[in-house]
Structures are given as structure tokens and as C-alpha cells.
Amino acid sequence: MIKKLYIISCLTLFIIFPQLLFAQDSTQTKKDTIPIRLSPDKPTLKIGGALRFNYNLSTWKKEQVTRGGDFGLDMFRINADAAYKKLDFHAEYRFYSKSFGGSFLKDGYVTYNFNDSTNLQAGLVQNPFGNTTYNSHNWFFNLPYYVGFEDKFSMGFKFHQQRKRWSYDVAFFKNAMELDFGDKTEIDPSRYSYDVAGRNKEVNQGNIKTEYMLSDHSKIGVSGMIGGVYNIPTGRMGARWAGAVHTDLNFGKLNVKLQSMYYQYNLADSSAYKGVVELGAYGASYEVAQRAFLHTASLAYTQPVNLGPVTSLTFYENYSYMDKPQHGYTDTQMNVAGCMVSAGNLVTYIDWAAGKNQPWLGPEWQNGLSSGNPDSQWHSRFNINFGYYF
Secondary structure, three states: OHHHHHHHHHHHHHHHHHHHOOOOOOOOOOOOOOOOOOOOOOOEEEEEEEEEEEEEEEOOOHHHHHOOOEEEEEEEEEEEEEEEOOEEEEEEEEEOOHHHOOEEEEEEEEEEEEEOOEEEEEEEEEOOOOOOOOOOOOOOOOHHHHOOOOOOEEEEEEEEEEEOOEEEEEEEEEEOOOOOOOOOOOOOOOOOOOEEOOOEEEEEEEEEEEEEEEEOOEEEEEEEEEEEEEEOOOOOEEEEEEEEEEEEEEEOOEEEEEEEEEEEEEOOOOHHHOOEEEEEEOOEEEEEEOEEEEEEEEEEEEEEEEEOOEEEEEEEEEEEEEEOOOOOOOOEEEEEEEEEEEEOOEEEEEEEEEEEOOHHHOOOOOOOEOOOOOOOOOEEEEEEEEEEEO
8 A cells, every 4th residue: 555655646746746846956965076077178187086984873783783883984086087179088986995895996988079968978887777867865875776777887888968958868888897808707796886796797788868857957757778688607698678767856945856667687597596686786796686666756955054164954855665576575665864964075964774675774685675574674774974075
């Protein structure tokens, strides 16, 4: 019953909200560098980065609760952006602890600008699928990130064009970021994006996405993806596909992101591995259901303030639901409520994140996103992440 009400409410928002929009901006609620077009008249270079630290207290980690949580390094990163005439360059390299995958390239690509509305990117490029750059407001993202469908980057090409109120993205990705060029080599899970790992590899992926601008800062769109999945033991090719409807709406200080999607893997693997696919990132991998519906609803309200160095507070509520239609599989849920505090170059996320069969928010690591645990309870993590961005 809850699932049906949620889907109905999402569809209602998709239909009704666009008719109520008025063209006002809302504050960007992710303090990550978004490449900016630099002056093309002469070669330009901009170097930036961030240093972030993290405190967390997880309810399912009894010893951690006893000692009052843990406080340590999140990551250090370096960004580089350059431009000359019609060419742009962007790269971001991140350094995490060894247990979180160590150091790796998040994204990096060259952009050729045909004109102000049309460009072509080549390299480790963000997949045009769903709400981008992000489908969330919080530090944890939403469930689509953990199954490879939010802020995901792959090796290939992306063509983008803006025509009046319409935007179009067409992309081809040869494969996920490759670090080992062996004949039957599994991918290294030390990466930012969640990619197919273990016995299978992503290959020859096509994406298409189109969005319609309802106002200067609100849009609605559809996305599609189809690609191959190469099975290493058998040498045979499987397939995967996904589709989504999504909208990113602004009502003055209020931002609303809604998305519903479906994905499916048809693997050329042995019967012993039917029903699940392995995904990897941050130095580890886990199992994910081969097919599922994912629904997300994310709201954020930004309030400008004058509290010493603090200039704005963004309050958000982000909910995700993963519906697994396989018989005997238990669904996954995730909810993050919190606030982003902006004080110049210092940005802090204060989150209360809760999950049920969510690998990062509970003890069900290996099978939380696949078969799940029917007896799983809600687990939560209080998290504070603060970073200086330069």
C-alpha cells in the first residue's frame, strides 16, 4: 500500500508541479566542482581541490557506538580545468584511505565546443542518465548511485546540444574505466563510479537523454541506456538496459527532484549466478539484483542567512525505494534528512541517514541490494562531513 501511494504521489508531482512553476533560481546544493567554460582567447588553467573530513556514528556498529563514533579523513582531491579556443579540459583526481580504494580518477575529459550550444566530450565522461549532475542533495546520494545510475562516469564520447527549450545528449561508452588491459582481467574496484565487476564487464554502451526546460531553472526529461555485458569465464556477451523519467523543479527557494527508473541485466553467465550482478567501487564489491525499479523523491529548501561566516542553510529530505520484482527478494529503502551549511569555501553536510537492506547503512553488505534480508531492520548513521574547497 505504501509503495502504491508513493508511486501515485510521484506521478502527481510530475504532472501538476510543472504547471505551477515560476522562473526563480535555487542554490546549488552539492559543493562539487562543475567545470566552467573559461576564456578561450588565450590558454587558461585553473587548479582547485578540496580537503574533507568525516565524523560518523552508526547504530549497527556496537563498539563504535560505545566509543562515541569515529572522526577521520574523508578525502583530498585535485581539480584541473583548462581552455584554449574551442577546446576545454577537465580532470578530478581523488585520494581516499586504502580501505576505501586509495587514489583514483573520478572523471577527466576533453571538450570540443562547436558553438555555445553544442559540444562533444571524450574521455572519462558522466553518463547522461536521469537528473544530472546529481539526483540528490545530501552527502550520501540516493539509491541509484549505489547501483550505477547517479553521477556515473564511463570511457567514451558524449554529444550535447541545446536548442531553445530542448536539450539532447547522445553518448557511446566503450567500457567502464579500465586500469588493467589483460585478456581475462576483472575490473579493479578502486574507482568512484559503481561499475559491473567480478565475472562480468560493461562494454559498448549507448545512452540517450532529452530534457525540456519548463522555465529557466526547471526541467523534465526522459533517459535511456542499452549496452553489452561481457562474461569473462564463458567469453559470451550478455545485455543490459535501463530507462527513466525525471524532473528537476524550482519554486523559489525550494528544489524538487523526482525520478522513476527501471534497469535489467541479462547475463551470459552460469546458472549458479542467476539473479544477481556484481558491482564495485571504493575498493570493494557487492551483489545487486539483476532487475529492479527505483523511485526517488528529493526536496531541498535553501535559506540565506547572516550568521557570522555562514551565508546559507540548505535543509533537505531525500527518499529512495528499490522495488525488486524477483520472487523471494526483499526491497531496499533509504532516507537521508539533513542540512548543508555554507560558509565561504567551507561546506558542511549534517546528515541523519537511514537504510533498510542498504549496504552502506546497515550490516547487509553483500546481499542488501540483491536478495536482501527479510528480517532486516532500519539502521541509521549520523554523519557530519565538512570540507574546504579551493
